[in-house]
Amino acid sequence: MSILLKDVHRAFGQNHVLRGLDLEVLDGETLSIIGFSGAGKSVILKHMVGLLRPDSGDVIVDGRNVSELDVGELNELRRDIGYVFQFAALFDSMNIAENVAMGLRRMPDMYDDEIMARVSECLALVDLEGTEDRYPSELSGGMVKRAGLARAIATKPKYLLYDEPTTGLDPVTVTVIDRLIVRMKEELGVTGVVITHDIASAYRISDRIVMLHEGRIRTSGTVDVIKESRDPLLRSFLEGRPELAERAS
Amino acid sequence: MNGFVLTPVEYVGRWSINRVRSLGKAGYLTTGALRALRNVEIWGPRLLTQMVSVGVASVPIAVFIAVFTGIVLALQASYTLTGAVPMYLVGSMVGKSMITELGPVLTGLALAGRVGASTAAEVGTMRVTEQIDALETLAYDPLAYLVVPRVLAGVLMFPVVIVLASAVGVLTGWAASLTLLDMSSAEFVRGLRLFFVPFDVQFAVIKSLSFGLIVTSVGCFYGFHAKGGAGGVGVAATRAVVVSSVLILVLDAFWAVVLL
Amino acid sequence: MKGRKELLVGSVVLLAILTAVFGTFWLQGRRFGSTETEVHVLMRDVGQLSVGNTVTFRGVSIGRVGDITVEDSGVAVRIQLLLDGDWILDDDAVVVLAPASMFGDWQAEIVTRSRFPQYDYSEVPPDVELVEGVRVLGGYVLPDLSRLTAVADEVAQNVASLTDRFDQAFGQETADQITRAITNMEEFTATLRRLADEQSVQFLGIADDVQSATSEIASVLATARGSLERIDALLASGDLDSILVNTKIITAELSGVSGDISAASQSLSGTLTLADSTFLSLNRITTRLENGEGSLGRLISDTLLASRVERLVEELNLLMEDLRANPQKYVRLSIF
Numbered sequence: 001m002s003i004l005l006k007d008v009h010r011a012f013g014q015n016h017v018l019r020g021l022d023l024e025v026l027d028g029e030t031l032s033i034i035g036f037s038g039a040g041k042s043v044i045l046k047h048m049v050g051l052l053r054p055d056s057g058d059v060i061v062d063g064r065n066v067s068e069l070d071v072g073e074l075n076e077l078r079r080d081i082g083y084v085f086q087f088a089a090l091f092d093s094m095n096i097a098e099n100v101a102m103g104l105r106r107m108p109d110m111y112d113d114e115i116m117a118r119v120s121e122c123l124a125l126v127d128l129e130g131t132e133d134r135y136p137s138e139l140s141g142g143m144v145k146r147a148g149l150a151r152a153i154a155t156k157p158k159y160l161l162y163d164e165p166t167t168g169l170d171p172v173t174v175t176v177i178d179r180l181i182v183r184m185k186e187e188l189g190v191t192g193v194v195i196t197h198d199i200a201s202a203y204r205i206s207d208r209i210v211m212l213h214e215g216r217i218r219t220s221g222t223v224d225v226i227k228e229s230r231d232p233l234l235r236s237f238l239e240g241r242p243e244l245a246e247r248a249s
Numbered sequence: 250m251n252g253f254v255l256t257p258v259e260y261v262g263r264w265s266i267n268r269v270r271s272l273g274k275a276g277y278l279t280t281g282a283l284r285a286l287r288n289v290e291i292w293g294p295r296l297l298t299q300m301v302s303v304g305v306a307s308v309p310i311a312v313f314i315a316v317f318t319g320i321v322l323a324l325q326a327s328y329t330l331t332g333a334v335p336m337y338l339v340g341s342m343v344g345k346s347m348i349t350e351l352g353p354v355l356t357g358l359a360l361a362g363r364v365g366a367s368t369a370a371e372v373g374t375m376r377v378t379e380q381i382d383a384l385e386t387l388a389y390d391p392l393a394y395l396v397v398p399r400v401l402a403g404v405l406m407f408p409v410v411i412v413l414a415s416a417v418g419v420l421t422g423w424a425a426s427l428t429l430l431d432m433s434s435a436e437f438v439r440g441l442r443l444f445f446v447p448f449d450v451q452f453a454v455i456k457s458l459s460f461g462l463i464v465t466s467v468g469c470f471y472g473f474h475a476k477g478g479a480g481g482v483g484v485a486a487t488r489a490v491v492v493s494s495v496l497i498l499v500l501d502a503f504w505a506v507v508l509l
Numbered sequence: 510m511k512g513r514k515e516l517l518v519g520s521v522v523l524l525a526i527l528t529a530v531f532g533t534f535w536l537q538g539r540r541f542g543s544t545e546t547e548v549h550v551l552m553r554d555v556g557q558l559s560v561g562n563t564v565t566f567r568g569v570s571i572g573r574v575g576d577i578t579v580e581d582s583g584v585a586v587r588i589q590l591l592l593d594g595d596w597i598l599d600d601d602a603v604v605v606l607a608p609a610s611m612f613g614d615w616q617a618e619i620v621t622r623s624r625f626p627q628y629d630y631s632e633v634p635p636d637v638e639l640v641e642g643v644r645v646l647g648g649y650v651l652p653d654l655s656r657l658t659a660v661a662d663e664v665a666q667n668v669a670s671l672t673d674r675f676d677q678a679f680g681q682e683t684a685d686q687i688t689r690a691i692t693n694m695e696e697f698t699a700t701l702r703r704l705a706d707e708q709s710v711q712f713l714g715i716a717d718d719v720q721s722a723t724s725e726i727a728s729v730l731a732t733a734r735g736s737l738e739r740i741d742a743l744l745a746s747g748d749l750d751s752i753l754v755n756t757k758i759i760t761a762e763l764s765g766v767s768g769d770i771s772a773a774s775q776s777l778s779g780t781l782t783l784a785d786s787t788f789l790s791l792n793r794i795t796t797r798l799e800n801g802e803g804s805l806g807r808l809i810s811d812t813l814l815a816s817r818v819e820r821l822v823e824e825l826n827l828l829m830e831d832l833r834a835n836p837q838k839y840v841r842l843s844i845f
């Protein structure tokens with residue numbers, strides 16, 4: 001099962017963000033979405049978990065049309081999806097352990113000691129051992145980000161949606177997280193969608209990369225195809241050269 | 250030309266559309282919250298915490314207000330009652346107005362500030378920092394998790410706080426009558442009992458329940474639909490306080506018409 | 510942590526519940542743990558008595574009104590009295606319902622029939638439904654202000670028809686004179702009625718209203734009395750000419766008299782004295798009319814009308830007596 005977006009339109013008032021987007025994420029692959037800031041990458045991800053609904057078009061996840069699900073079915077689907085928020089969105093009234101445990105408490109047949117064991121395990125995966133009792137406001141930006149990641153992977157979901165999981169982390173931690181993403185795919189067979197501005201990291205973790213521009217997929221392909229692409233806009237993005245983009249438009 | 254003619258009309262149109270839209274949102278939130286009542290496993294564990302923050306933590310401010318209201322009521326009553334009217338009516342006025350009117354309304358207004366603002370600010374912050382979205386992705390119904398325990402706590406705890414406040418108000422009114430007005434306890438109690446009917450207490454409790462419902466649900470409503478950053482949260486909190494205060498007064502009149 | 514929260518919430522909630530429940534009981538004047546004696550009263554109506562009003566015995570509060578229900582037959586009302594402690598009531602015990610204060614609250618007083626023999630107590634029918642161990646008593650409702658005004662109204666109307674006869678018999682001026690007396694009478698009635706109607710006086714205006722109502726009554730009564738006294742004298746003299754001559758003087762004096770008296774009658778009791786004497790004058794007139802004394806009296810002596818007026822005045826006098834004895838029962842103001 002996979003994720004499929006068909007001719008999705010979504011506008012916020014006058015701001016037409018998604019304009020007939022077609023995107024398919026294959027089962028078990030890791031797809032990276034790149035694109036300029038404000039292009040609508042986070043919006044795409046939110047459509048995949050039903051946080052946003054399309055104005056028109058279909059969002060099909062795991063064979064189910066997200067916008068047609070009722071609350072119960074949507075919750076059912078969401079148990080299979082982990083979402084790493086761009087700004088972590090940790091619950092600031094809870095300590096890190098409780099934050100990570102939140103998803104687990106919604107799982108049937110999980111006992112407290114199992115939950116706590118799983119929490120420690122996930123925190124260890126993101127190098128956050130020993131922060132269980134601290135509150136989000138007491139952690140650094142990078143630590144908060146990783147705690148958000150730990151919360152998303154805690155329930156061992158089939159799908160993981162990462163919204164800029166490595167932005168703002170130090171190079172070593174970036175590598176740790178990249179490896180984690182790859183491990184999730186290889187060991188657990190997770191289907192992953194990663195939004196990233198870190199091109200090097202995208203090359204390392206992705207099976208395929210797509211570029212979002214003006215509400216549609218501008219270019220898509222495997223890492224090698226992307227690397228070889230002649231599209232000036234893509235090149236401008238990859239090489240960080242605005243003048244190429246100007247020439248393209 | 251056209252603009253001149255149309256602008257007021259358009260304005261009214263937009264205003265009406267917005268009203269209807271927020272009514273729709275409120276209705277959606279209400280039905281959602283009612284449906285969310287089923288998810289006891291989500292709101293159940295949160296209820297106690299909310300009962301503490303909505304109810305127990307509000308007792309000091311409510312009592313503080315009641316103490317002064319009681320004293321002022323006694324003095325005011327004695328000032329109003331001159332000449333032919335017997336002093337024991339001070340007891341009647343303190344008791345009747347504290348139990349049926351001032352206890353519920355003043356406490357309700359104070360709690361509209363305290364509980365309404367904090368509810369809107371908490372929920373609003375969670376909205377603008379995507380914590381509500383995060384709840385949803387973790388398969389929690391945000392209505393069950395955030396709204397239901399708050400509203401239930403309001404409905405359960407407002408009467409509790411108001412009963413205590415009214416009792417304190419009557420007691421301080423009594424004390425003030427003894428010390429400042431040279432009345433005797435017997436006189437005050439006579440007046441207190443003279444017009445008391447048990448329905449007064451029921452009336453106050455019914456009012457309090459509705460105030461609790463209004464303050465917490467208005468707070469949740471504005472918090473839930475907060476937009477933008479800290480500013481948006483501030484706007485939500487302000488609106489929540491203003492709207493719930495107004496609604497408390499409207500409800501007060503409503504109950505007076507319906508029940509008296 | 511969690512246990513502490515539960516304890517906190519639990520104790521606050523319990524405290525509130527206890528406050529509400531015990532507070533209600535205490536304010537109702539109930540006592541805890543002691544026995545209660547239940548007594549029923551059957552009467553045709555209950556006046557303004559309501560559930561929770563006090564029950565007194567020799568002026569002491571000994572219980573409260575528990576319940577008021579209309580009997581299945583529909584002809585009587587059953588009042589349940591709950592007395593604190595054990596009570597064995599006198600064989601000829603009856604209940605008098607009356608206002609307890611000036612402010613609209615009523616009370617049920619347990620008395621013996623022999624103490625107030627003048628009242629027309631309701632009797633307990635022999636076939637009444639009995640609850641075991643519960644005495645059923647008869648009772649009497651004291652009239653309140655509205656009844657007083659109704660009777661006074663009727664007097665005024667009857668005196669008005671007397672005037673019509675005056676009018677037929679004498680000149681315009683005489684008639685005017687008497688009409689004015691009647692108007693004063695009507696005004697008095699109206700004031701009394703207004704006072705009764707304005708029972709829901711606004712919270713803040715109580716004192717003012719009491720004051721102004723009192724002085725209003727006072728002045729009206731003064732005028733009324735003055736006029737009536739003159740009529741009285743006129744009737745006694747029985748001289749047609751002097752009636753006409755005196756008319757002017759009476760008219761002039763009326764205002765002076767009423768001014769004096771109203772100044773002297775600021776208090777409620779003063780008002781009541783005045784009211785009383787007004788009715789006394791009226792009574793005297795009626796007596797004379799009935800006896801056919803004086804030329805006027807003879808001319809208009811119509812036994813039927815006169816006796817009607819007399820009967821009414823008698824009733825009024827009875828009410829006045831009670832009014833003087835218990836003034837606070839008749840002036841009813843409720844604040845809330």
Ligand SMILES: Nc1ncnc2c1ncn2[C@@H]1O[C@H](COP(=O)(O)OP(=O)(O)OP(=O)(O)O)[C@@H](O)[C@H]1O
Nearest residue numbers: 012015017035036037038039040041042043044086
């Ligand atoms: N809830 C919303 N209400 C209104 N506008 C929104 C909302 N969410 C997103 N937008 C608008 O949609 C556009 C795309 O936003 P989005 O967050 O998807 O950008 P992005 O591609 O993730 O950018 P970045 O790389 O900076 O995170 C923006 O113009 C934004 O203003």
Ligand SMILES: [Mg+2]
Nearest residue numbers: 041042086163
């Ligand atoms: Mg984004």
